[in-house]
Amino acid sequence: MKNQIVVIFALVTLFSISCDNQVKQQSSSSETNAIFPKGELGPAENFTGKAWAYSLVPNDTVYNTLMGNVYFEPGARSNWHIHPAGQMLVITDGVGYHQIKGQPRQTIKKGDVVKCPPNVMHWHGASPNTGLQQMYIIPNTEKGIVKWLHAVSDEEYAKAN
Structure with missing residues (x-):
């Protein structure tokens, strides 16, 4: 026994x-732990690598706000872009980067909140080895939603400052 x-x-x-x-x-x-469906693959002309977007709150004339989720696969990133009324990001999982033009690149991770000021060029995306889940909020959409610009170069992406 x-x-x-x-x-x-x-x-x-x-x-x-x-x-x-x-x-x-x-x-x-x-991989990251998703809380929302993956959504639609973002257009290659606006992203390097694969980024998947899922709408949570569609734009309307009552709230004038867009809200959604983006999953960036490891190494994926947005082009440089501008939001006329700014943008807020809530990082829900993973590790990535955010950079405002002329400032050092920042590392962002689960639990971080990022404010992108109105009419300021910036980009965001996943780190090379880990995906990134982010909720985005675009307020005051009556001012415009986004102006897409050029791709973030590999040198800009890799520069830790």
């Missing part, structure tokens, strides 16, 4: 270690 208890204890311990290793492997993955 004592030997059976020892064997059962050993099996439970091995199972527990195996489960713990699987959880650690999953958490170090380049």
